[in-house]
Amino acid sequence: MTVDPFQDLEQQLRARVAERRAPQRTRWQALRAKRSWQIFLTVIAAGGVTTGALAATGNLPILRSGDRDSDPNYMVLTAPGIDVAATAKPTLLPLRVRDPQGGPPWAVRTFPIGRGRVCAQAGQLYEGRFGVVTQVVNRQIEPSANGPAPAKTVFQELAPSAVMLGVRCGAARGGGQLVAANRVSRIINPDGTDLRCGNTPPQRGVPPCPITAVTVVRWGFLGPRANTATFVEPGGRRGPTQQLDPRTGGAYLFAESVDPTPFRESQRFERTVREQIRTRFPDLDAHRRSDSRQLRERMRELRAYTRALSEKVRPQRRANWRAQQAEAVDATFTGAAPRRVAGPGSKGGPLPGVAPVTTSIPKVAPAKISATFRGRQRAVEVRFASPVALDAHPGSYAVSVRGPLGGACGKARSSQADYARETAAGEVIVVRLRPITATPLRRVPTWCQGARYEVKVRHVVRNSNTPGLRSEQLVGRTEFEAG
Amino acid sequence: MMSLRRPPTDAALVARIAAGDPDAFSVLYRRHLDGVVAFHRRRVASPEQAFDLAAETFAAIVTSAGDYRADGPAVGWIYGIARNKLRESLRRSRIEETARAKLTLEPVVLDDAALELVEARADAGDEQLRRALADLPAGTRDAVLARIGDEDDYGVIAARLGCSEQVVRKRVQRGLATLRAGLDQETP
Numbered sequence: 163m164t165v166d167p168f169q170d171l172e173q174q175l176r177a178r179v180a181e182r183r184a185p186q187r188t189r190w191q192a193l194r195a196k197r198s199w200q201i202f203l204t205v206i207a208a209g210g211v212t213t214g215a216l217a218a219t220g221n222l223p224i225l226r227s228g229d230r231d232s233d234p235n236y237m238v239l240t241a242p243g244i245d246v247a248a249t250a251k252p253t254l255l256p257l258r259v260r261d262p263q264g265g266p267p268w269a270v271r272t273f274p275i276g277r278g279r280v281c282a283q284a285g286q287l288y289e290g291r292f293g294v295v296t297q298v299v300n301r302q303i304e305p306s307a308n309g310p311a312p313a314k315t316v317f318q319e320l321a322p323s324a325v326m327l328g329v330r331c332g333a334a335r336g337g338g339q340l341v342a343a344n345r346v347s348r349i350i351n352p353d354g355t356d357l358r359c360g361n362t363p364p365q366r367g368v369p370p371c372p373i374t375a376v377t378v379v380r381w382g383f384l385g386p387r388a389n390t391a392t393f394v395e396p397g398g399r400r401g402p403t404q405q406l407d408p409r410t411g412g413a414y415l416f417a418e419s420v421d422p423t424p425f426r427e428s429q430r431f432e433r434t435v436r437e438q439i440r441t442r443f444p445d446l447d448a449h450r451r452s453d454s455r456q457l458r459e460r461m462r463e464l465r466a467y468t469r470a471l472s473e474k475v476r477p478q479r480r481a482n483w484r485a486q487q488a489e490a491v492d493a494t495f496t497g498a499a500p501r502r503v504a505g506p507g508s509k510g511g512p513l514p515g516v517a518p519v520t521t522s523i524p525k526v527a528p529a530k531i532s533a534t535f536r537g538r539q540r541a542v543e544v545r546f547a548s549p550v551a552l553d554a555h556p557g558s559y560a561v562s563v564r565g566p567l568g569g570a571c572g573k574a575r576s577s578q579a580d581y582a583r584e585t586a587a588g589e590v591i592v593v594r595l596r597p598i599t600a601t602p603l604r605r606v607p608t609w610c611q612g613a614r615y616e617v618k619v620r621h622v623v624r625n626s627n628t629p630g631l632r633s634e635q636l637v638g639r640t641e642f643e644a645g
Numbered sequence: 646m647m648s649l650r651r652p653p654t655d656a657a658l659v660a661r662i663a664a665g666d667p668d669a670f671s672v673l674y675r676r677h678l679d680g681v682v683a684f685h686r687r688r689v690a691s692p693e694q695a696f697d698l699a700a701e702t703f704a705a706i707v708t709s710a711g712d713y714r715a716d717g718p719a720v721g722w723i724y725g726i727a728r729n730k731l732r733e734s735l736r737r738s739r740i741e742e743t744a745r746a747k748l749t750l751e752p753v754v755l756d757d758a759a760l761e762l763v764e765a766r767a768d769a770g771d772e773q774l775r776r777a778l779a780d781l782p783a784g785t786r787d788a789v790l791a792r793i794g795d796e797d798d799y800g801v802i803a804a805r806l807g808c809s810e811q812v813v814r815k816r817v818q819r820g821l822a823t824l825r826a827g828l829d830q831e832t833p
Contacts, residue, residue, distance in 0.1 A: 167762065171700050172674050175707055176667035 249274050252322050255410045262419035265295050270415050273322045284381045293319040344382035344504040376422045381415040387496045387515030388412035396488030424485035523633045524550045526621040531638040533617045544593045552585040557623045561593045565615030609644030616641050655719030663710035679769045684727050686767035696763045702727045
């Protein structure tokens with residue numbers, strides 16, 4: 163089971179918003195409603211959709227194979243993308259796999275974003291639309307336009323780079339494909355088994371949603387020499403094998419149902435931890451009703467206790483996490499040994515037939531850097547002519563300032579800004595930097611007057627898709643005095 | 646029967662939050678979470694504090710949704726709350742808990758994995774803002790950055806950009822509306 167703190171926060175705030183809806187409730191009733199306190203420990207977050215998100219699909223009718231073109235139980239919503247830099251329409255790859263829960267089939271599409279980069283996105287295909295069967299909240303936000311909210315499954319159409327289920331981007335190779343990328347989403351309760359159970363976090367008196375099924379969606383690109391990809395189930399049993407097409411960059415895609423037991427066990431463990439806290443702090447509700455000072459004190463104790471407990475249970479959580487991440491993908495290649503490319507036991511390193519980009523780190527010539535301090539604006543403008551083009555190459559500039567902190571002129575610290583926009587060689591880049599933030603809660607409002615600050619501009623190459631492709635070259639440095 | 650609808654505006658969502666619609670809150674929360682986390686993360690030293698400030702910001706959105714007057718883009722109102730929460734915390738040298746206390750929210754405990762999530766959200770928010778800002782006209786971008794990013798007063802920005810305060814207000818308003826359109830999204 164995966165829960166993140168933002169989800170906890172969302173659920174708590176949702177409950178408070180709902181409480182505001184009922185003016186007919188008496189003050190006492192409202193107070194009683196607030197008694198449903200829960201303590202939520204954060205568990206390890208997995209890449210993928212969480213229990214809360216999918217459990218919320220409830221007992222909505224799920225589209226069955228064969229009738230998806232005319233199923234009246236689907237509502238389609240559109241999610242705009244975040245990436246305004248998508249430079250062309252997406253290309254749908256010819257991969258299709260069936261959804262183990264009987265929903266629309268899964269597919270992968272790619273789209274370029276400029277600077278020689280391409281992004282890939284997995285999703286489901288429904289009536290020619292690309293998206294994902296998603297959660298109940300998206301259905302409920304549209305309740306009244308066509309009458310009362312129908313019990314419809316929602317198909318959320320995704321714009322390119324909408325972040326649902328994740329998008330993977332990297333340098334395009336060969337035929338413009340993304341390679342050496344692997345991604346996984348674990349979808350809990352994809353069939354939305356029971357709407358009557360409590361969501362994450364559980365509500366008072368309502369049992370948590372039992373974990374009935376888990377779907378793993380694993381996809382990626384293995385390069386032009388990849389022949390097959392095989393899904394390996396958590397227990398080691400070999401699942402389906404796909405023949406890969408070099409024209410797609412060796413794209414593979416699996417949507418497989420896996421044993422939900424480790425997820426259930428993790429859920430049980432987290433429930434035990436919550437109970438432990440509840441037993442230790444049985445008096446919070448009483449304090450909440452009566453004494454805010456005592457409540458604050460108990461809350462402080464609660465925080466300390468949950469932090470300590472969190473430390474204690476961390477090993478078990480790690481073990482639970484590993485048990486949930488146990489599936490893998492094995493691949494075969496032309497002219498190279500088979501290897502595990504994703505999941506436990508997989509090794510990094512260049513894929514057969516995929517030329518590493520390590521040779522293309524450009525030699526960056528020094529450039530003159532100017533730093534103009536604008537006292538009124540409390541900012542410094544750093545200017546320099548870009549010695550290399552920021553184009554297809556995965557490079558960027560890091561502009562850092564180092565100097566003493568604020569009015570008290572404390573210890574020297576560094577502050578950094580990154581610049582990664584498409585830029586021609588010789589083009590003048592202007593980066594504006596604000597004073598350094600000093601401590602967590604004491605922001606330094608000004609530079610340290612009269613102090614000297616050092617500005618450094620470095621050309622940085624970091625590419626997580628290509629191990630070893632990492633460089634930092636100093637472009638130039640200068641100093642300025644804060645007036 | 647298929648139905649395709651435009652996502653609701655922030656202002657409409659805030660009105661529905663005020664009326665007690667939790668789903669409207671979820672939509673607004675997911676739409677702006679990364680941006681708000683990024684806003685705070687850039688200004689405080691630790692992810693825990695960024696999380697606390699984001700929590701306080703959204704709690705304040707819930708408590709003050711009824712006071713929102715739709716005389717400008719709601720995104721400005723949201724970041725205004727974020728800014729105020731940050732200011733209060735800086736002034737008092739501790740993270741404010743007023744709104745969360747008012748709503749009697751339970752503490753959310755953050756372990757290492759959760760802190761990584763906070764950082765990831767902040768990065769995503771930064772990236773969204775960077776990309777969206779890149780598309781704004783230069784004058785508008787400067788005005789939005791100065792107002793939202795650097796928290797400058799309209800008068801100060803006007804003097805710097807060499808235009809009237811009214812022009813700055815209009816640019817910020819337009820810029821925020823464009824940003825809202827660019828950032829309109831659902832998160833996983």
